[in-house]
Amino acid sequence: MMSRAVACRFVLLLLAALWGLVPSAQAQAQGDAVVQQQKLNRVYQLLERLYVDDVEMAPLVESAITAMLEELDPHSAYLGAEEMKGVQASFDGEFSGIGVEFSLLRDTIVVANTIAGGPAEQVGVLPNDRIVRIDTLDAVGMRMGDVPRYLRGERGTKVGIDVMRHGVAGQLHFVITRDRIPLNTVDAAYMPAEGIGYIKINRFGRTTMTEFLEAFHGFDRCEGLIVDLRGNGGGLLEQAILLAEFLLPRGSTIVSTEGRAVTPTSFEARGGEKFRGNLVVLIDESSASASEIVSGAVQDWDRGVIVGRPSFGKGLVQRQIPLGDGSTVRITIARYHTPSGRVIQRPYENGKRREYYLDHLRRYDDRVRDSLDAGAPLYETLRSHRTVRGGGGITPDVIVAEDTTGVTNYYAELVRRGVVNEFVLSSLDARRAELERLYPDFETFAAQFEPDEAMLDELVTLGCGRGVPYDDAQYIESKSFIRLHLKALLGQRLYGVGAFYRVMNEGRPGSYSRALEILSDWETQGRLLLDIRN
Numbered sequence: 001m002m003s004r005a006v007a008c009r010f011v012l013l014l015l016a017a018l019w020g021l022v023p024s025a026q027a028q029a030q031g032d033a034v035v036q037q038q039k040l041n042r043v044y045q046l047l048e049r050l051y052v053d054d055v056e057m058a059p060l061v062e063s064a065i066t067a068m069l070e071e072l073d074p075h076s077a078y079l080g081a082e083e084m085k086g087v088q089a090s091f092d093g094e095f096s097g098i099g100v101e102f103s104l105l106r107d108t109i110v111v112a113n114t115i116a117g118g119p120a121e122q123v124g125v126l127p128n129d130r131i132v133r134i135d136t137l138d139a140v141g142m143r144m145g146d147v148p149r150y151l152r153g154e155r156g157t158k159v160g161i162d163v164m165r166h167g168v169a170g171q172l173h174f175v176i177t178r179d180r181i182p183l184n185t186v187d188a189a190y191m192p193a194e195g196i197g198y199i200k201i202n203r204f205g206r207t208t209m210t211e212f213l214e215a216f217h218g219f220d221r222c223e224g225l226i227v228d229l230r231g232n233g234g235g236l237l238e239q240a241i242l243l244a245e246f247l248l249p250r251g252s253t254i255v256s257t258e259g260r261a262v263t264p265t266s267f268e269a270r271g272g273e274k275f276r277g278n279l280v281v282l283i284d285e286s287s288a289s290a291s292e293i294v295s296g297a298v299q300d301w302d303r304g305v306i307v308g309r310p311s312f313g314k315g316l317v318q319r320q321i322p323l324g325d326g327s328t329v330r331i332t333i334a335r336y337h338t339p340s341g342r343v344i345q346r347p348y349e350n351g352k353r354r355e356y357y358l359d360h361l362r363r364y365d366d367r368v369r370d371s372l373d374a375g376a377p378l379y380e381t382l383r384s385h386r387t388v389r390g391g392g393g394i395t396p397d398v399i400v401a402e403d404t405t406g407v408t409n410y411y412a413e414l415v416r417r418g419v420v421n422e423f424v425l426s427s428l429d430a431r432r433a434e435l436e437r438l439y440p441d442f443e444t445f446a447a448q449f450e451p452d453e454a455m456l457d458e459l460v461t462l463g464c465g466r467g468v469p470y471d472d473a474q475y476i477e478s479k480s481f482i483r484l485h486l487k488a489l490l491g492q493r494l495y496g497v498g499a500f501y502r503v504m505n506e507g508r509p510g511s512y513s514r515a516l517e518i519l520s521d522w523e524t525q526g527r528l529l530l531d532i533r534n
Contacts, residue, residue: 097148105422109139110129111125115182128428130165185211206236224522226281229282234292234314243294245273245274252301258334278526288312292336295311300382304530307396316335317335340388398529406480
């Protein structure tokens, strides 16, 4: 009862801010709103003045706002001031800090990598250093979510850290001046075959198109392009529009919006397409929002082939409204439609968020998907008039089932318990100098390195010591995948995140391999899939 009452204050303030926008024709509804505002405000005042104990109202208000929004659609949300800082940094593509990627190994902060040219690298911090103190705080036992709060800060301020380093007695002390640190949204960019480029985008932030163009212009004679949006949960609409403009002809509708209280809007490609070659876009069940806008537009205009698994189905437009104390509320104001008119958002019931996310998982059961597909509305693409499915999300032109070969419960438990991460870190402690000497660049590493039997035995032994009992049958089933995954993780620590995707892409059949196959035989496969007859 209390949380609902406290929620009144938020409703009162929000409606009061919007009061002058209500047309006079809604006078009756306006009167009802005034009554509800007064009631809510009255209950808030009574609680503040009369409740039996002293109560801090701020956290109650935050809880109430959260609870109120949970009664609506699954994507309207409240973000507290601290949470909002992290979100803003993700969108801005940078933050101010010391420039380290870290993980938590049991109770210790371990530097996974240092940002090239960043403040930590400049003073001598190395990958695999264990951070045991931050300024005057004992860092051992610190929670993962608390670490950025102490390492980040205003540009130009200083932070002291003490580290333990393998092979060095005692602690090393570093004083680091914080600076701007980029948050890259392009994870990998390379040419897997002659004339074919690959670009992996992890989210849409303010720097996405800058990064994308830098990667694209680094390719030599790119005639076919794979844009990998798997796992990309969305981000800034403006960046999705810019990417679509890069791929689509001038004047092509990219996405449109409609909502009760906002003017319908349509976004069109303003400039001529910059890339006119053959195109494949990869999506999966975690591709959402901005990723679905891009892939939906590419599909509706028959511009490229969509490969992978059906996307998440998040097509609600949120307006982000600051509340004056650093916190923000995201309110859904409209829905996205693809150029052919499909609604991107999959169905939901207000207030049933748990069911909404469970339904997302059920959609990848073949029997459930077949049932959903049978009842989905059908649309036509705009050039070839191919049939595409509506009903929420983007259904690929070529569906490729997830490759789970070798992913056993035994290996999954090694990953979940942190054993694999710990093994990679300890391996680099012991082998980094040798690996860097034998494999001075990624190409040499990719061609020549393979985790040997001794390394796999070490992993198994470590797992047993960490409470993961050995399972011979499942180990044999997972062995090839374990080798590949360890190689990818070691490559990531040695050569950057792009190395991880290169190893995994090239070592596993699936959507990536199918994309290469289509682009390598475009005249037969690509044109047939897009029903291009001239």
